[in-house]
Amino acid sequence: MNLILEHHVHARTNCDCVVDRRDFLRVAAAAGAAAGMMSWTDAICLSAEDLRKRGMACILLWMGGGPSQFETFSPKPGHENGGETKAISTAVSGIQIADSLPKCAAAMNDIAIIRSMTSKEGSHPRATFLLHHGYLPMGGVKFPTLGSHVAQQLSTPGFDLPSFVRIGGRRGDAGGAGFLGVDYDPFILQNPEAKPENTQPATRDERYARRMKMLEQVEANFGKVEGTDLVADHQKLIKKSSKMILSSKMEAFDLGRESDKMRDAYGRTRFGAGCLLARRLVEAGVTFVEVNQDGWDTHDNNFERVKTNNGTIDQPMAQLITDLRQRGMLEKTLVIWMGEFGRTPRINARGGRDHYPRAFNVALAGGGIRGGQVIGETDAGGQDVTKRPVAVSDLFRTIYTTLGINADHENMSRIGRPIKIVDGGQLIHELLG
Amino acid sequence: MKLLSRCRVGLVAIGLLASAFAVGSVLGKTNTSKPNAERLAIKQVDQAARQVDELIAAEVFQPETKLAPRIDDATYLRRVWLDIVGDIPTPEHVTAFVLDPVKDKRERVVNELLDKPQYGQNWARYWRDVILSRRLEDRAQLVSNALVADLTEMLNANDSWDKIASEFITATGDIRENGATAILAAQDARTDETAAEMSRIFLGIQIQCCQCHNHPYDHWKREQFHELAAFFPRMALRPVQSPTRRTFELISDDRPEIPGRANPNAQNRRGKPEHYMPDLKDPAAKGKKMQPKFFLTSATLPFGTPDSERRGTVAEWMTANPWFATALVNRMWGELLGEGFYQPIDDIGPDRKASAPKAVAALSRNFAGSGYDVKWLIRTICATEAYQRESRPRREADGTPFVANVAQPLRSDQLFNAILTAIDVDEPKESANRRGRPPEAGKPYGQNATVRQGFEVAFGYDPSDPRETVVSSIPQALALMNGVRINLAVRAIGKETMLGRQMDEIKDNGALVEELYLRTLSREPTEAEVNSALAYCKETKNRTAVFEDLLWALLNSSEFSHRR
Numbered sequence: 001m002n003l004i005l006e007h008h009v010h011a012r013t014n015c016d017c018v019v020d021r022r023d024f025l026r027v028a029a030a031a032g033a034a035a036g037m038m039s040w041t042d043a044i045c046l047s048a049e050d051l052r053k054r055g056m057a058c059i060l061l062w063m064g065g066g067p068s069q070f071e072t073f074s075p076k077p078g079h080e081n082g083g084e085t086k087a088i089s090t091a092v093s094g095i096q097i098a099d100s101l102p103k104c105a106a107a108m109n110d111i112a113i114i115r116s117m118t119s120k121e122g123s124h125p126r127a128t129f130l131l132h133h134g135y136l137p138m139g140g141v142k143f144p145t146l147g148s149h150v151a152q153q154l155s156t157p158g159f160d161l162p163s164f165v166r167i168g169g170r171r172g173d174a175g176g177a178g179f180l181g182v183d184y185d186p187f188i189l190q191n192p193e194a195k196p197e198n199t200q201p202a203t204r205d206e207r208y209a210r211r212m213k214m215l216e217q218v219e220a221n222f223g224k225v226e227g228t229d230l231v232a233d234h235q236k237l238i239k240k241s242s243k244m245i246l247s248s249k250m251e252a253f254d255l256g257r258e259s260d261k262m263r264d265a266y267g268r269t270r271f272g273a274g275c276l277l278a279r280r281l282v283e284a285g286v287t288f289v290e291v292n293q294d295g296w297d298t299h300d301n302n303f304e305r306v307k308t309n310n311g312t313i314d315q316p317m318a319q320l321i322t323d324l325r326q327r328g329m330l331e332k333t334l335v336i337w338m339g340e341f342g343r344t345p346r347i348n349a350r351g352g353r354d355h356y357p358r359a360f361n362v363a364l365a366g367g368g369i370r371g372g373q374v375i376g377e378t379d380a381g382g383q384d385v386t387k388r389p390v391a392v393s394d395l396f397r398t399i400y401t402t403l404g405i406n407a408d409h410e411n412m413s414r415i416g417r418p419i420k421i422v423d424g425g426q427l428i429h430e431l432l433g
Numbered sequence: 434m435k436l437l438s439r440c441r442v443g444l445v446a447i448g449l450l451a452s453a454f455a456v457g458s459v460l461g462k463t464n465t466s467k468p469n470a471e472r473l474a475i476k477q478v479d480q481a482a483r484q485v486d487e488l489i490a491a492e493v494f495q496p497e498t499k500l501a502p503r504i505d506d507a508t509y510l511r512r513v514w515l516d517i518v519g520d521i522p523t524p525e526h527v528t529a530f531v532l533d534p535v536k537d538k539r540e541r542v543v544n545e546l547l548d549k550p551q552y553g554q555n556w557a558r559y560w561r562d563v564i565l566s567r568r569l570e571d572r573a574q575l576v577s578n579a580l581v582a583d584l585t586e587m588l589n590a591n592d593s594w595d596k597i598a599s600e601f602i603t604a605t606g607d608i609r610e611n612g613a614t615a616i617l618a619a620q621d622a623r624t625d626e627t628a629a630e631m632s633r634i635f636l637g638i639q640i641q642c643c644q645c646h647n648h649p650y651d652h653w654k655r656e657q658f659h660e661l662a663a664f665f666p667r668m669a670l671r672p673v674q675s676p677t678r679r680t681f682e683l684i685s686d687d688r689p690e691i692p693g694r695a696n697p698n699a700q701n702r703r704g705k706p707e708h709y710m711p712d713l714k715d716p717a718a719k720g721k722k723m724q725p726k727f728f729l730t731s732a733t734l735p736f737g738t739p740d741s742e743r744r745g746t747v748a749e750w751m752t753a754n755p756w757f758a759t760a761l762v763n764r765m766w767g768e769l770l771g772e773g774f775y776q777p778i779d780d781i782g783p784d785r786k787a788s789a790p791k792a793v794a795a796l797s798r799n800f801a802g803s804g805y806d807v808k809w810l811i812r813t814i815c816a817t818e819a820y821q822r823e824s825r826p827r828r829e830a831d832g833t834p835f836v837a838n839v840a841q842p843l844r845s846d847q848l849f850n851a852i853l854t855a856i857d858v859d860e861p862k863e864s865a866n867r868r869g870r871p872p873e874a875g876k877p878y879g880q881n882a883t884v885r886q887g888f889e890v891a892f893g894y895d896p897s898d899p900r901e902t903v904v905s906s907i908p909q910a911l912a913l914m915n916g917v918r919i920n921l922a923v924r925a926i927g928k929e930t931m932l933g934r935q936m937d938e939i940k941d942n943g944a945l946v947e948e949l950y951l952r953t954l955s956r957e958p959t960e961a962e963v964n965s966a967l968a969y970c971k972e973t974k975n976r977t978a979v980f981e982d983l984l985w986a987l988l989n990s991s992e993f994s995h996r997r
Binding site: 125126137138162173179181182185187188197198199200201202203207210211214215217218219221222223225226227228229230231233234237238240241242244245 | 569570571572641823824825826827840902904905906907908910911912914915916920959961962965966969978982983985986987989990991992995997
């Protein structure tokens with residue numbers, strides 16, 4: 001609670017001259033947003049919504065490049081567009097997926113597939129941005145990405161570890177906290193099997209403590225008059241960083257603590273390690289973990305390449321869902337499987353498929369959503385959505401609502417413009433439990 | 434001597450008359466002009482500086498307003514070094530400057546710094562951050578090296594700001610060859626986005642809010658935004674077909690439109706002969722054809738005007754407008770004083786209120802009168818009393834502006850330079866990567882990244898963001914605290930490292946403390962600081978460890994990573 005109030009005060013006193021109406025709105029809203037959307041009286045009367053929100057987490061499995069829906073969750077074996085891909089039955093009668101995802105097929109009771117995703121963005125950067133932020137890029141606004149929004153809304157202030165962790169992938173279009181501020185930026189690590197960068201204290205114990213003390217003393221002069229606020233913030237940051245790297249919770253990053261059996265169950269690949277790390281982090285209290293797997297941009301040699309990719313993701317993804325279920329975490333952890341678009345029904349001259357946002361698929365599990373179902377349909381050849389089209393804003397509204405977040409909540413951008421968490425969109429009621 | 438000063442007066446008088454004409458013709462193009470006699474531009478740096486101080490005092494200060502005192506020489510030196518060349522002075526520089534008895538040494542050192550090639554490089558990097566922070570696609574970073582190289586040259590040659598702006602507005606060519614294509618590359622040569630950025634960067638007017646709807650607070654209308662966009666539809670950013678180089682080309686595209694349905698996913702490889710404002714009620718329709726019209730003067734161009742004339746003309750009109758001068762004045766003032774006359778720094782215009790309107794108007798007038806001389810502007814700002822005040826924490830919303838300067842977080846390049854200077858190490862040569870190719874232009878990730886680029890990724894920020902929102906993050910703190918390079922740098926290793934050398938030369942602990950403070954913070958330690966450091970020396974026999982830790986603390990301190 002203290003940190004929320006501190007944040008509240010911080011937001012107010014760091015404002016510019018309140019000259020006109022717009023500034024006033026910006027100050028008031030910023031203070032309101034910083035205080036965590038509730039006054040302290042609200043916080044005391046815990047609503048049911050609030051209770052549900054508690055402990056919710058999200059794992060995003062990002063398939064970079066645009067995974068082919070025909071070769072993953074929406075095969076079309078009866079049509080020439082389906083190519084050589086065979087379909088297999090899953091644990092749910094009536095649902096078939098590509099044959100190179102057998103373990104996911106077995107876990108289908110927990111998985112919901114949306115086959116009618118549709119968007120207009122076919123360029124990697126714009127589409128990656130859109131499917132991470134729910135908005136298209138706009139020069140004047142630094143939109144927060146999905147993970148940052150979720151971290152800001154759900155994380156516990158003062159928690160030892162960062163509330164948003166991104167494993168692998170590239171920065172840029174996947175985004176960061178934008179105008180929400182660095183507290184909600186992703187903590188990025190490339191290799192889930194190694195300790196995160198710079199988290200190994202350079203010196204030990206006594207010497208570390210001496211460095212901290214010396215730093216405090218060296219900063220004291222600047223902090224007395226000229227940079228009082230800067231030094232205070234810096235000391236807070238140093239202590240927070242120290243707290244993190246010295247915390248026993250950092251063990252969550254250590255995959256060596258898992259049994260060989262568990263590591264084998266997730267598969268000894270980088271993606272497998274990433275999924276296992278995601279489970280450990282959520283278990284330790286991290287709110288949002290993004291795990292990246294690239295290589296889906298199959299403009300040529302589509303069938304072989306996607307089969308290989310599926311070989312990489314099938315086991316870890318199924319194991320993640322199973323593991324979460326076994327630990328009683330599945331209800332509170334939403335797992336999202338998606339990429340920036342799908343791939344063309346028509347197979348090109350190089351045996352590949354090109355970008356295709358018009359009809360593609362997304363898969364979800366956990367978080368209390370109803371698994372074991374398919375939402376939406378495309379025509380026989382997978383060209384167009386024939387039933388129940390789902391826009392990106394629909395998907396995002398549903399994701400936030402599942403996590404207990406008010407999708408219409410407004411944050412203030414840097415130039416005092418109110419920006420909703422999601423702009424429009426309809427809830428996908430079929431998903432909600 | 435007297436002869437020279439009389440000549441100087443004569444020249445000043447001629448200069449004043451000439452600039453009066455210049456200012457007059459500039460003002461004549463706007464709708465709000467005043468009699469020329471009241472608005473003569475001041476060319477003398479110290480006079481112009483005094484005028485700004487007087488106007489600020491008159492407009493903003495009360496008799497009882499407490500002003501921060503003037504900074505001492507050492508602080509001044511570090512401040513102007515960082516502000517002008519983006520680096521810190523060495524202990525030799527500091528000592529020489531502090532001991533120099535000459536009266537005009539502050540003015541003199543500013544002039545010396547402006548003559549260094551690092552001045553152009555520092556500010557070219559600043560503009561690179563301003564422009565590329567807003568890039569729509571990562572591939573725009575390909576322009577980064579050319580941008581810094583070309584702009585460094587222009588700034589060191591002291592090309593006038595209107596000339597530089599015109600180059601950036603009208604540029605064409607390979608983006609890896611012509612750095613002036615940077616804004617166009619960053620905005621992917623898209624019509625709407627280019628118009629918005631040109632207005633933001635060169636006029637300080639954020640008109641893009643009316644892209645989709647009338648501005649909620651300002652009086653700009655949607656039509657006006659799209660009329661501005663109509664100056665920029667005939668451009669395209671095309672990949673260059675080359676087996677060896679990855680690059681793009683900004684081309685003028687005056688070809689007629691191909692009839693039929695355009696591919697909505699096309700990567701903007703064609704310009705459009707005219708710009709159409711989308712119909713909000715029917716987004717799939719073509720929309721309304723917009724005639725190029727400059728929103729500040731209502732001057733127009735006919736349909737069918739070719740690209741070079743469209744962009745050439747809008748460049749002329751923009752650079753002639755008073756907001757052009759004010760935009761740069763406000764930005765430079767904001768960077769050097771920690772707070773602009775208008776805040777945010779790139780959000781000015783007739784609907785915004787400046788904290789000291791007469792001061793910014795006068796300084797803008799004088800800047801225009803100088804022929805948009807950027808070095809003149811920096812000289813003038815550095816000569817003001819306002820600039821030379823001690824820093825204080827950023828004021829509250831209801832506080833008085835400019836009673837003090839405000840400490841600024843260093844940009845990634847400045848921080849990198851400062852660390853190298855402090856530990857007395859040359860910038861690592863950019864070696865070829867494993868595949869034998871030199872690091873790619875502006876590429877921030879992976880094996881191709883240089884150490885400087887690594888710093889950019891870790892510590893870079895958008896300079897147009899309100900500075901108080903630029904806060905350090907955990908990864909940044911961890912990089913400085915535990916990063917391998919930093920920890921190696923603070924070690925005392927024989928004669929290989931700076932600390933090793935200093936420890937060998939300076940046997941007196943107190944003198945060594947002084948040396949380290951001078952090298953990092955460019956000042957002498959206070960007595961209390963020396964004593965607290967010496968206390969650690971008494972506690973332990975390991976002299977080396979204590980001084981390594983002190984150097985570590987100095988490099989990690991806020992004072993080091995900020996410009997006081």
